[in-house]
Amino acid sequence: MICDLCHHEFNESEARGACSGCGTQKSCGGVRCPRCYYEMVSAPGWISGIARFFNRKSGREAVCEEKEFSEKSGVSLNEFEVNRSAEIVDLRTVDNLILRKIIAMDALPGAKITLVQKFPSLVFRINESSFSIDKELASVICVKPI
Amino acid sequence: METEDLRLKNLNVATAPVAPGKTHKILILGSPNVGKSVLFNNLTGRYVTVSNYPGTTVEVSECHINLEGSQFEIIDTPGMYSFSPVSEEEMVTRRILLEETPSLVMHVIDAKNLERMLPLTLELLDAGLPVMLVLNMMDEARRLGMMFDRERLEKELGILVIETVSTSGEGMEELEEAIIRFSRSKNDLSSEIRLLNSDSENLFIEEALAAIENFLSEDYQISKRSIGRLLLKEDREVWDLIEKKEPQALLKIKSVIEETKARYNRPLELEMALALKREVIGISNEVIRRTAGFRGLKSEKRGFEEWLSRLTMNPVTGLPILFLILYLGLYQFVGVFGAKTVVDFLERTIFEGYINPFLIKLFSQLIPWPVFRDLFVGEYGMLTLGVRYAIALILPIVSFFFLVFAVIEDTGYLPRLAMLIDRIFKKIGLSGRAVIPMVLGFGCDTMATMVTRTLPTPRERVISTMLLSLAIPCSAQLGVIFALLTGHVLTLFLWAFVVGLVFLFIGFLTAQIMPGEKPSFYMELPPLRFPKITNVLTKTYVRVKWYFLEVLPLFIVASSLIWLGQLTGVFAFLIRLLAVPVKMIGLPVEASKMFLMGFFRRDYGAAGLYDLARAGKLNEVQLLVACVTLTLFLPCIAQFLMNMKERGWKTGLGISAFTLFFSFWVAFFLNFILVSLGVRL
Ligand SMILES: Nc1nc2c(ncn2[C@@H]2O[C@H](COP(=O)(O)OP(=O)(O)O)[C@@H](O)[C@H]2O)c(=O)[nH]1
Numbered sequence: 001m002i003c004d005l006c007h008h009e010f011n012e013s014e015a016r017g018a019c020s021g022c023g024t025q026k027s028c029g030g031v032r033c034p035r036c037y038y039e040m041v042s043a044p045g046w047i048s049g050i051a052r053f054f055n056r057k058s059g060r061e062a063v064c065e066e067k068e069f070s071e072k073s074g075v076s077l078n079e080f081e082v083n084r085s086a087e088i089v090d091l092r093t094v095d096n097l098i099l100r101k102i103i104a105m106d107a108l109p110g111a112k113i114t115l116v117q118k119f120p121s122l123v124f125r126i127n128e129s130s131f132s133i134d135k136e137l138a139s140v141i142c143v144k145p146i
Numbered sequence: 147m148e149t150e151d152l153r154l155k156n157l158n159v160a161t162a163p164v165a166p167g168k169t170h171k172i173l174i175l176g177s178p179n180v181g182k183s184v185l186f187n188n189l190t191g192r193y194v195t196v197s198n199y200p201g202t203t204v205e206v207s208e209c210h211i212n213l214e215g216s217q218f219e220i221i222d223t224p225g226m227y228s229f230s231p232v233s234e235e236e237m238v239t240r241r242i243l244l245e246e247t248p249s250l251v252m253h254v255i256d257a258k259n260l261e262r263m264l265p266l267t268l269e270l271l272d273a274g275l276p277v278m279l280v281l282n283m284m285d286e287a288r289r290l291g292m293m294f295d296r297e298r299l300e301k302e303l304g305i306l307v308i309e310t311v312s313t314s315g316e317g318m319e320e321l322e323e324a325i326i327r328f329s330r331s332k333n334d335l336s337s338e339i340r341l342l343n344s345d346s347e348n349l350f351i352e353e354a355l356a357a358i359e360n361f362l363s364e365d366y367q368i369s370k371r372s373i374g375r376l377l378l379k380e381d382r383e384v385w386d387l388i389e390k391k392e393p394q395a396l397l398k399i400k401s402v403i404e405e406t407k408a409r410y411n412r413p414l415e416l417e418m419a420l421a422l423k424r425e426v427i428g429i430s431n432e433v434i435r436r437t438a439g440f441r442g443l444k445s446e447k448r449g450f451e452e453w454l455s456r457l458t459m460n461p462v463t464g465l466p467i468l469f470l471i472l473y474l475g476l477y478q479f480v481g482v483f484g485a486k487t488v489v490d491f492l493e494r495t496i497f498e499g500y501i502n503p504f505l506i507k508l509f510s511q512l513i514p515w516p517v518f519r520d521l522f523v524g525e526y527g528m529l530t531l532g533v534r535y536a537i538a539l540i541l542p543i544v545s546f547f548f549l550v551f552a553v554i555e556d557t558g559y560l561p562r563l564a565m566l567i568d569r570i571f572k573k574i575g576l577s578g579r580a581v582i583p584m585v586l587g588f589g590c591d592t593m594a595t596m597v598t599r600t601l602p603t604p605r606e607r608v609i610s611t612m613l614l615s616l617a618i619p620c621s622a623q624l625g626v627i628f629a630l631l632t633g634h635v636l637t638l639f640l641w642a643f644v645v646g647l648v649f650l651f652i653g654f655l656t657a658q659i660m661p662g663e664k665p666s667f668y669m670e671l672p673p674l675r676f677p678k679i680t681n682v683l684t685k686t687y688v689r690v691k692w693y694f695l696e697v698l699p700l701f702i703v704a705s706s707l708i709w710l711g712q713l714t715g716v717f718a719f720l721i722r723l724l725a726v727p728v729k730m731i732g733l734p735v736e737a738s739k740m741f742l743m744g745f746f747r748r749d750y751g752a753a754g755l756y757d758l759a760r761a762g763k764l765n766e767v768q769l770l771v772a773c774v775t776l777t778l779f780l781p782c783i784a785q786f787l788m789n790m791k792e793r794g795w796k797t798g799l800g801i802s803a804f805t806l807f808f809s810f811w812v813a814f815f816l817n818f819i820l821v822s823l824g825v826r827l
Pocket of ligand 1: 177178179180181182183185284285286311312314556681
């Protein structure tokens with residue numbers, strides 16, 4: 001998410017650190033910017049759900065948790081923009097069954113894809129074919145724009 | 147000819163040596179939707195249904211043919227994406243690979259997707275199988291401006307490569323010739339197994355493979371190296387196999403796997419896929435020639451087709467399109483035209499006007515005893531009822547449905563429907579993939595229950611079997627119901643509403659009760675194509691023939707059983723017994739006959755309902771209740787048996803029993819509510 005005050009872009013899990021010393025701990029529903037300590041509310045799931053429905057950028061973003069990729073280089077396919085080319089940077093799962101499904105589509109790290117549509121299911125192009133996947137599978141695929 | 151000989155000599159033609167006179171097994175293998183069935187049909191001259199969506203070849207088709215004096219058994223396998231199975235179809239295919247000892251494996255790929263499909267070729271080669279590569283759909287590849295350096299590809303892989311267009315027959319002669327030559331060559335395969343290149347990144351994997359190969363001492367159908375690969379991928383089935391064959395090696399193998407895993411950041415499955423991919427890219431860069439006019443699909447905005455494809459997938463336009471298809475295809479074509487116009491003509495003009503009077507006259511002269519005469523031409527006569535229902539009522543309706551279905555199927559619309567509906571289906575414990583058996587269920591639930599086998603998890607299979615038994619009316623029922631309810635728009639709407647509600651409600655409940663993993667959805671979207679008339683007609687013909695041959699004997703048997711029942715009084719007794727629940731749901735006593743027939747086949751019962759309604763014996767509420775009950779009612783005998791065959795007798799019996807009681811209670815409450823509210827439709 002992006003800080004309302006200083007516009008620092010950060011990951012919600014990073015923000016935990018900024019909370020230390022606060023009595024309410026995680027139960028407050030607020031998020032603190034790790035740079036300026038400004039406190040904001042994080043949107044409840046249903047609000048970001050609606051926001052996502054209209055394809056707007058919502059406050060919450062599922063950023064790939066791999067350390068090697070800084071905030072901008074890898075987002076899950078769910079968060080990516082439609083009609084833009086992307087390169088797959090990682091598959092974030094250790095579940096062999098899920099991996100096999102993605103491998104069957106040839107959506108391996110390094111592959112170039114274009115997201116065609118997001119709702120009701122995701123549709124993407126890879127090489128000469130199109131595939132449709134659900135958002136659970138898409139959340140595993142981390143991409144960066146090219 | 148000369149060059150062919152030369153080509154074969156230079157290549158590693160890896161056939162298992164076969165004694166003359168023996169039948170050679172040839173496996174046709176490849177991802178779904180690459181044209182395997184068409185190829186199979188071409189080679190064998192037999193017709194197996196061909197389809198434009200993944201997951202329809204469930205049955206393994208086999209056919210014996212004779213080419214220039216040699217016997218071949220051609221086996222068409224369900225689709226397979228990779229050597230590590232995800233779905234049951236893939237499991238079936240791999241089992242065939244491991245157990246059948248084929249003398250030739252024809253790996254069929256979609257030429258324009260060479261890069262995506264070549265990894266499986268390499269895996270097959272790595273397993274030491276005798277492989278031949280078939281680049282199918284060359285027409286589409288050429289249209290995209292792709293050419294292949296075939297000789298180079300053959301050299302790179304060390305196997306024979308053939309280019310085909312299976313729909314037009316291009317390359318078929320060459321394929322047959324190659325098969326014959328293949329069967330005659332006596333090369334020893336074990337000496338020339340091609341190993342996957344190792345590069346620096348998968349060094350540890352190579353080490354592990356070498357170690358595992360050493361630990362394994364038994365003989366396997368496929369190379370030990372590829373057993374090792376599967377073990378590294380933690381393949382359950384292979385693991386069990388080793389456990390059975392040489393449990394002493396397990397411990398050592400396990401520690402190798404753990405060590406190797408620790409050396410990589412990513413799962414081994416992914417590392418190995420990446421290594422394979424690097425190799426494939428190396429090969430395909432050498433062999434794919436993109437001509438000057440190359441237009442990848444990505445850049446190519448294939449105008450109208452692309453536009454239409456997007457319209458069908460966008461929910462805002464896609465849902466109206468879906469309803470339009472349902473309205474025009476199902477309601478107008480199957481319902482109004484098929485079930486009303488055509489059936490009326492056949493029933494009233496042909497059968498009641500000519501055939502029945504003629505048969506009755508004929509039999510009254512042939513058979514002097516009225517009792518036996520009734521068996522053939524009585525109220526429930528084999529000919530006057532059984533054959534009439536089958537030919538005049540069910541046959542036209544079913545044919546029209548399968549015709550519509552074949553058109554929709556051939557355009558490639560079904561996967562788009564699957565993606566549209568996936569989210570809703572997730573709520574009832576299914577994934578979009580289940581749309582295919584569900585839609586097919588509108589044709590024939592029995593056939594559809596068989597197709598549920600293509601669903602990945604047991605949970606999805608049980609849920610969809612349940613829903614097919616309960617809430618999906620087959621085309622014959624649907625046709626009769628449409629015929630009954632055309633003109634009664636409100637009743638039709640209410641019928642659809644109640645059945646739809648039951649579908650969602652029961653699906654939701656079953657999903658809550660049934661344990662098991664949540665389904666996940668992924669599906670290839672083939673390009674929208676204009677339906678090919680020959681494909682459509684073949685599919686319709688094959689399905690209608692299957693259906694008709696299934697139905698006709700059952701109708702005749704049912705007629706004679708009813709005749710027997712009437713003679714002995716069993717029928718009257720059963721009707722009296724059934725009259726109680728039938729009255730409880732507010733229907734006239736005559737309707738119990740219809741339900742009794744419904745036990746034999748739902749459509750048989752539906753046809754009985756049609757007769758009843760035409761005689762003016764039902765009011766609107768009764769019509770609605772009767773239609774709903776018959777839709778939800780116990781499946782026909784064939785499906786009852788199929789439920790048990792596919793899901794095991796316990797689950798199958800359970801589903802059937804539940805359906806019976808549930809349909810009654812829904813009808814009871816529906817009638818109760820409508821009557822107490824004094825609703826007049
Ligand atoms: N253009 C073209 N279409 C093909 C070719 N071979 C098969 N098809 C079409 O591809 C679809 C899938 O074929 P099918 O045999 O059912 O594939 P399977 O799933 O591999 O058995 C059908 O609609 C065929 O008409 C080909 O060589 N060229």
